[in-house]
Amino acid sequence: MSMPTIREVRAYTVRGGGADYHDQGEDHWIDGQIATPMGKYPEYRPHRRNFGLNVLGTLVVEVEATDGTVGFGVTTAGELGAWIVENHLARFIEGTRASDVEKLWDQMFNATLFYGRKGIVLNVISGVDLAMWDLLGKLRDEPVHQLLGGPVRDELSFYATGARPDLARDMGFLGGKMPLVHGPAEGDDGMERNLAHLAKMREAVGSDFWLMWDCWMSLDVSYATRLAQRAREFDLKWIEEALPPDDYWGYAELRRNVPTGMWVNTGEHEATRWGFRMLLEMECCDVIQPDVGWCGGITELLKISALADAHGRYVIPHGSSVYSYHFVVTRHNSPFSEFLMMAPKADRVVPMFSPLLLDEPVPENGRMSVSQLDRPGFGVRLNPDCELARPFTH
Ligand SMILES: C[C@H](O)[C@H](O)[C@@H](O)[C@@H](O)C(=O)O
Numbered sequence: 001m002s003m004p005t006i007r008e009v010r011a012y013t014v015r016g017g018g019a020d021y022h023d024q025g026e027d028h029w030i031d032g033q034i035a036t037p038m039g040k041y042p043e044y045r046p047h048r049r050n051f052g053l054n055v056l057g058t059l060v061v062e063v064e065a066t067d068g069t070v071g072f073g074v075t076t077a078g079e080l081g082a083w084i085v086e087n088h089l090a091r092f093i094e095g096t097r098a099s100d101v102e103k104l105w106d107q108m109f110n111a112t113l114f115y116g117r118k119g120i121v122l123n124v125i126s127g128v129d130l131a132m133w134d135l136l137g138k139l140r141d142e143p144v145h146q147l148l149g150g151p152v153r154d155e156l157s158f159y160a161t162g163a164r165p166d167l168a169r170d171m172g173f174l175g176g177k178m179p180l181v182h183g184p185a186e187g188d189d190g191m192e193r194n195l196a197h198l199a200k201m202r203e204a205v206g207s208d209f210w211l212m213w214d215c216w217m218s219l220d221v222s223y224a225t226r227l228a229q230r231a232r233e234f235d236l237k238w239i240e241e242a243l244p245p246d247d248y249w250g251y252a253e254l255r256r257n258v259p260t261g262m263w264v265n266t267g268e269h270e271a272t273r274w275g276f277r278m279l280l281e282m283e284c285c286d287v288i289q290p291d292v293g294w295c296g297g298i299t300e301l302l303k304i305s306a307l308a309d310a311h312g313r314y315v316i317p318h319g320s321s322v323y324s325y326h327f328v329v330t331r332h333n334s335p336f337s338e339f340l341m342m343a344p345k346a347d348r349v350v351p352m353f354s355p356l357l358l359d360e361p362v363p364e365n366g367r368m369s370v371s372q373l374d375r376p377g378f379g380v381r382l383n384p385d386c387e388l389a390r391p392f393t394h
């Protein structure tokens, strides 16, 4: 088969869930009080929408091949991302061979280096890259996991992220990762309240269930060290993203400080092989957690993962639903996956990118068979009920 080229790229935005899963209505657990780097300002403490966690919205990138086949990818980037795709990246995408993902990635990254490197530009590059892999799978009539070398196991197993690990246990998950509620600005009282909550959850779930804390970049080395040491009593499995992403030195120190056996995990706000090289070479963490929609897409995640493997580290991607599943199932050093509980009360399993995608598989009893991923590309469709806007055209 001769490989078609890309005829057109289109960038759309959509609000309310989807890839910007923090873009939820009121009373969602994900927007309750959670420790954040903005928690030192009392007015921005009660919920994260206050300081604009949901400002970006979802970016949907569609790539249409000359034979009419359309691939798409989603990420968190909204209008800003749409502008970058339409006004800058389109020149590299259109006319490229649908299988030339490496060359396209290299061109997009190098052409944006003067204002990119991390953050929203890498989200956008990731979105385009996911669209290209989806297209390639559809053109070859194969799931993306086959394009990546094929599954190394028959099923995926999941831990749940949400406010109710006690309910996640009953739903069959391996463990529950809770948001830390109180940050350093809330002093000793906040520390005691965090520990009391962990104690209560350990009591509720028993001893054979993982419990973790997601600290969402909110702590400093001293607070995180004290928290981790005191959490040992309650068998905390890992402490996640305890520090700001640029504090590689702090992570290395924290990793030396935590009790033996407790993991220090991080990386969901890190990007590219160079960012992860810092985390790995500086021995910042036990597990890296790249988000395939933010770190550079599948093309870059393959490199990050190989680097982690050479350092003897697990790669447990952050969220990202099918975009993660197709990758995780092909890697020996990705033995389990995250599932984000997007039901407002974290009391039932709903698709992670709801309502944007149709056919999005979800775990049952904490597991998912690879056969649920056996559709061309990433195997999902855009929900026609979600109103897409195309703010810019080129
Ligand atoms: C619960 C955390 O604060 C984030 O909302 C969560 O999305 C992320 O950090 C995660 O690891 O899933």
Ligand SMILES: [Mg+2]
Residues within 6 Å of the ligand: 214, 216, 240, 241, 268, 318
């Ligand atoms: Mg996290």
